[in-house]
Amino acid sequence: MNEFELIAQWTRSLPGNASVIVGAGDDCAVLDSGQPGRYLLLKTDAVVQGIHFSATAEPEQIGHKALGRCLSDIAAMAGRPIAALITMALPSHFDAAFLQRIYAGMSRLAERHGVAIAGGETTSNPERLLISVCLLGDVAADKCILRSGAKGGDALFVTGELGGSLAGRHLAFEPRLAEARWLAGHFTIHAMIDLSDGLAGDLRHLLRRSNVGAEVLARAIPISRAARLRARAGSSARTPLLAALSDGEDFELLFTVAGRDAVPLLDAWKKQFPKTRLSCIGKITSAPGLKVRDKTGAHSLEAHGYVHFS
Amino acid sequence: MNEFELIAQWTRSLPGNASVIVGAGDDCAVLDSGQPGRYLLLKTDAVVQGIHFSATAEPEQIGHKALGRCLSDIAAMAGRPIAALITMALPSHFDAAFLQRIYAGMSRLAERHGVAIAGGETTSNPERLLISVCLLGDVAADKCILRSGAKGGDALFVTGELGGSLAGRHLAFEPRLAEARWLAGHFTIHAMIDLSDGLAGDLRHLLRRSNVGAEVLARAIPISRAARLRARAGSSARTPLLAALSDGEDFELLFTVAGRDAVPLLDAWKKQFPKTRLSCIGKITSAPGLKVRDKTGAHSLEAHGYVHFS
Numbered sequence: 001m002n003e004f005e006l007i008a009q010w011t012r013s014l015p016g017n018a019s020v021i022v023g024a025g026d027d028c029a030v031l032d033s034g035q036p037g038r039y040l041l042l043k044t045d046a047v048v049q050g051i052h053f054s055a056t057a058e059p060e061q062i063g064h065k066a067l068g069r070c071l072s073d074i075a076a077m078a079g080r081p082i083a084a085l086i087t088m089a090l091p092s093h094f095d096a097a098f099l100q101r102i103y104a105g106m107s108r109l110a111e112r113h114g115v116a117i118a119g120g121e122t123t124s125n126p127e128r129l130l131i132s133v134c135l136l137g138d139v140a141a142d143k144c145i146l147r148s149g150a151k152g153g154d155a156l157f158v159t160g161e162l163g164g165s166l167a168g169r170h171l172a173f174e175p176r177l178a179e180a181r182w183l184a185g186h187f188t189i190h191a192m193i194d195l196s197d198g199l200a201g202d203l204r205h206l207l208r209r210s211n212v213g214a215e216v217l218a219r220a221i222p223i224s225r226a227a228r229l230r231a232r233a234g235s236s237a238r239t240p241l242l243a244a245l246s247d248g249e250d251f252e253l254l255f256t257v258a259g260r261d262a263v264p265l266l267d268a269w270k271k272q273f274p275k276t277r278l279s280c281i282g283k284i285t286s287a288p289g290l291k292v293r294d295k296t297g298a299h300s301l302e303a304h305g306y307v308h309f310s
Numbered sequence: 311m312n313e314f315e316l317i318a319q320w321t322r323s324l325p326g327n328a329s330v331i332v333g334a335g336d337d338c339a340v341l342d343s344g345q346p347g348r349y350l351l352l353k354t355d356a357v358v359q360g361i362h363f364s365a366t367a368e369p370e371q372i373g374h375k376a377l378g379r380c381l382s383d384i385a386a387m388a389g390r391p392i393a394a395l396i397t398m399a400l401p402s403h404f405d406a407a408f409l410q411r412i413y414a415g416m417s418r419l420a421e422r423h424g425v426a427i428a429g430g431e432t433t434s435n436p437e438r439l440l441i442s443v444c445l446l447g448d449v450a451a452d453k454c455i456l457r458s459g460a461k462g463g464d465a466l467f468v469t470g471e472l473g474g475s476l477a478g479r480h481l482a483f484e485p486r487l488a489e490a491r492w493l494a495g496h497f498t499i500h501a502m503i504d505l506s507d508g509l510a511g512d513l514r515h516l517l518r519r520s521n522v523g524a525e526v527l528a529r530a531i532p533i534s535r536a537a538r539l540r541a542r543a544g545s546s547a548r549t550p551l552l553a554a555l556s557d558g559e560d561f562e563l564l565f566t567v568a569g570r571d572a573v574p575l576l577d578a579w580k581k582q583f584p585k586t587r588l589s590c591i592g593k594i595t596s597a598p599g600l601k602v603r604d605k606t607g608a609h610s611l612e613a614h615g616y617v618h619f620s
Contacts, residue, residue: 006410007398011430013397014416014420014426014428015426015427016427020426020428023429024428033343033345033350033447035344035348036476038344038345042393043395044444046399046433067607068375082327083327083341084352085327086321087442088317091443096316103321106324107324110324110545114327115327116324116327117333118341125358125438127436132356132442138343141458185585270529
């Protein structure tokens with residue numbers, strides 16, 4: 001067990017109370033504050049200079065990414081974002097105009113999704129900029145989609161195209177809030193997660209929480225143009241398929257529905273979101289394990305998204 | 311205008327929506343999620359190694375302080391804390407056992423106050439430990455105490471004793487949650503704030519939000535034993551009174567009630583909280599400005615808590 005797994009273990013045994021419907025281990029914490037028929041969603045996420053963005057990133061994009069990551073987690077539960085608080089931990093000699101542009105990027109995204117930025121604080125982190133976002137949302141209790149509801153026989157879907165996010169998308173993605181709420185409003189979504197760690201890693205999270213397995217069809221995985229271009233240019237040591245499986249920061253939605261809903265869902269999606277790709281990439285299996293099927297057969301995927309074959 | 315004041319100005323013009331009852335500028339954001347008769351309270355606060363705690367602090371105390379600061383802000387609005395999320399930004403080569411002890415300190419405090427720790431995340435901040443806490447609470451809409459309700463003629467009260475917090479209290483204070491809820495339940499509290507920046511600084515915040523002034527009696531200010539000892543030992547260049555006015559991190563409650571409620575409140579407090587001092591330290595004035603009265607007369611206090619006389 002590595003140290004991050006240790007921490008994950010501790011955080012599962014931290015104090016609870018009657019308000020906690022879902023604690024650590026899903027996209028957001030789900031809380032019942034006593035409002036009939038509704039749950040609150042609470043999420044916190046930080047971006048750190050040199051890790052989540054480089055010193056050369058545009059400040060508007062840094063702000064966009066910091067808030068967008070949390071919004072994507074609210075989307076993964078089909079929730080409605082309400083208000084965010086922003087903690088700005090500023091390095092020594094920070095530039096006030098740069099910071100104002102960070103807030104501008106954040107504000108544009110917030111306005112598009114009707115989210116308030118209701119305060120926060122500034123503190124010091126001498127060596128590098130760190131932005132921690134706390135986001136409150138809510139959702140109808142019967143429309144809250146967890147990671148844990150996938151069932152054997154479900155069809156597995158992913159929105160958009162995967163891989164190569166570092167080429168730009170990770171700073172400019174639009175959280176799939178409208179898509180997620182439409183899905184939850186029109187179909188019985190069994191389980192959903194947003195893709196931050198890469199398809200293989202996040203699918204594994206979903207499978208573990210649901211206690212099921214999956215078989216993914218290699219040729220059905222939607223590979224982004226960025227992933228293909230990077231592979232062709234030799235700027236990536238991985239094939240486009242491996243990039244799509246493991247690059248991370250796609251901020252797309254991965255979800256499952258009963259097999260019988262797969263075709264009606266695809267049809268309705270095409271009418272509702274004609275510009276956004278939706279791909280059925282495989283099926284959920286009652287037996288645990290994650291397999292990728294290509295023309296040579298079905299191959300097991302190693303833990304942590306690392307891919308055996310290539 | 312310094313850069314932090316600039317930021318404060320920007321954050322007042324960030325996007326809002328209909329859910330925001332009170333945004334930036336009070337102890338917590340106050341939000342209406344549609345639950346009749348109740349408001350949500352949302353607060354975020356970070357502690358940073360080398361700034362809010364030293365490398366030699368006990369890890370349990372670091373955890374206690376990180377959560378306690380947010381709890382104190384919920385107390386300042388007479389709220390009930392519900393659940394916290396913890397962002398651990400870990401330095402390179404962090405010690406897993408040390409981190410577990412931080413969670414232990416936090417958990418003990420959370421359990422005492424019935425707060426859940428419902429998740430969070432771990433990320434990297436290579437040079438130093440930074441802990442950001444996001445705390446959700448709620449409050450009856452008609453019992454939510456803001457900074458902005460003080461009126462000319464109000465009596466000004468403070469709990470506990472002030473100054474010298476760095477000698478230990480800043481790592482071990484107990485948030486005044488029970489006291490605040492009792493106050494709001496039994497008296498009409500006009501305005502309240504918790505003391506994090508020091509009496510002079512925080513009183514100024516309350517006065518500015520309420521658009522009033524105050525006159526404080528120097529001899530009525532409750533000075534802590536720590537502040538007196540430090541002054542006597544020469545370990546502080548300031549008098550005990552100056553320490554009580556400006557040291558900060560007392561995490562006591564400062565509040566105002568109508569003048570006629572002052573004596574009944576003091577009497578009832580002594581019965582309810584016999585071990586905790588409550589001091590009437592002065593009065594609110596309709597005219598703006600902050601004055602401290604001693605035996606030589608009434609003296610204006612400079613901005614930012616700096617004290618003219620000594």
